[in-house]
Amino acid sequence: MDLIESFSIDHRYIIPGIFESRVDTIGDNSKITTYDIRLKRPNVEPAIDVLGMHSLEHIIATYLRNNPEWKNEIIYWGPMGCLTGFYLILKGNRKPEEIYNLILDAFIEVERYTEVPGATEPNCGNYLLHNLSMAKWYAREFVDYLKKNKDNKLIFEYPKTKRLVTNDGNNFFDS
Numbered sequence: 597m598d599l600i601e602s603f604s605i606d607h608r609y610i611i612p613g614i615f616e617s618r619v620d621t622i623g624d625n626s627k628i629t630t631y632d633i634r635l636k637r638p639n640v641e642p643a644i645d646v647l648g649m650h651s652l653e654h655i656i657a658t659y660l661r662n663n664p665e666w667k668n669e670i671i672y673w674g675p676m677g678c679l680t681g682f683y684l685i686l687k688g689n690r691k692p693e694e695i696y697n698l699i700l701d702a703f704i705e706v707e708r709y710t711e712v713p714g715a716t717e718p719n720c721g722n723y724l725l726h727n728l729s730m731a732k733w734y735a736r737e738f739v740d741y742l743k744k745n746k747d748n749k750l751i752f753e754y755p756k757t758k759r760l761v762t763n764d765g766n767n768f769f770d771s
């Protein structure tokens with residue numbers, strides 16, 4: 597079985613940032629792009645607390661889908677199972693740098709919430725699994741990081757030099 601594309605990136609070298617994970621062509625030849633919005637260095641720093649992660653999912657999904665400039669471009673926003681970041685799927689194929697402000701604004705926005713939107717039994721599959729304070733803590737941390745690294749190209753590009761090697765000695769090549 598082929599490894600899926602995101603598994604072919606060597607996760608030992610991923611740093612927090614905004615990366616193009618994959619590009620797909622759909623029906624009418626238009627493109628959709630999946631971005632890796634990485635908050636934590638995999639396997640190096642602690643992953644995001646699951647309650648905070650769930651609250652960030654709700655808040656940022658709400659923000660993105662209500663953003664007048666972007667709402668028609670958003671296909672999906674959701675957490676990675678490894679709890680180190682999120683996937684964002686957008687119509688089109690913008691460079692990660694072109695969504696920097698969107699991501700920055702989305703995480704800045706978390707601070708303004710006084711309750712987690714949709715954290716109610718009719719709206720959520722686990723409505724008690726939330727922690728707004730933790731969500732704000734992680735959001736502040738990521739906002740600081742993004743601001744400090746605005747001009748750092750490495751936060752927009754997956755590590756390119758290290759390739760995974762299979763048991764057969766073959767190199768993996770990411771997209």
Ligand SMILES: [Zn+2]
Pocket residue numbers: 650654719720721722723
């Ligand atoms: Zn939920």
